[in-house]
Amino acid sequence: MTTAFYSHADCRAHDMGRGHPECPQRLDAIHDHLIATGLVDALDMREAPLAKLEHLGHAHSSGFVNELRAALEPLAAGEHVALDPDTSAGPGTWAAALRGAGAAIAATDAVIDGSASNAFCAVRPPGHHATRGQAMGFCFFNNVAVAARHALDERGLERVAIIDFDVHHGNGTEDIIAGDERVLMVSIFQHPLYPYSGAVPMGTNMVNVPIAPYSRGDVVRAAIEEMWLPRLDEFKPQMLFVSAGFDAHREDELGQLGLIEADYAWITRHLVEVADRHAQGRIVSCLEGGYNLSALARSVAAHLRVLAGVA
């Protein structure tokens, strides 16, 4: 059993400015914790490649990809461009965004080809708010949607599931895959909270579960047992893609949910069981949110221990 861990130094070079919660230190915190706990020895550490532009076209309009490239690629040291009030790009952003999507695609190929049982992509920028034609909410390319479409359109899979447990609704992923009956998307998210969408699903292939502020793990676990697991078992996905945001953690200040590391381990265990039942264990998980550095590192470790079978 091999759990591949994809990341790249370029993902640190995307910087939205002093004090921004989606900061390069998030990846340092994860990496330091993996070393300090020895968990790094249970993982197959791999370099994320750059995504090819045609891969991005599986989830994004070519107009959007071309416009983003024209705006971001030429940025020089000290130059920044704002895409929304809390999402900006600098000279390192274009490469980081390509590494993020590239990691998800490479992880998908590795898991399908069998060089890894499952994979985690420790990348930034995150992706689940990026819609087919818009960068927003700290996100540029929708890494998970790009990878899921790669599995379907390039690798011949017929049914895949997307699971999103970030505290924020994955509006970008829903925008891209709602109505694509080859994909079942299940999510939990605090509601109301940015981006204030999701309460009314955009398609029958969406299982959106809004969670009230200040709910704890017991509420989330019950929702997953009642709303996610029966639909996943009915759908029988051939592969699972996870938007793994850890900002529903009790210590995270961007949301008001009360999950702890044990909840992330519990969720991951249930996803591993679904993958073992239907998908030959195939899971590709991509980092989304998670902004309290210590809680993020501990939660990623809890997630990885279950993926790697060392829990």
Ligand SMILES: [Zn+2]
């Ligand atoms: Zn989030």
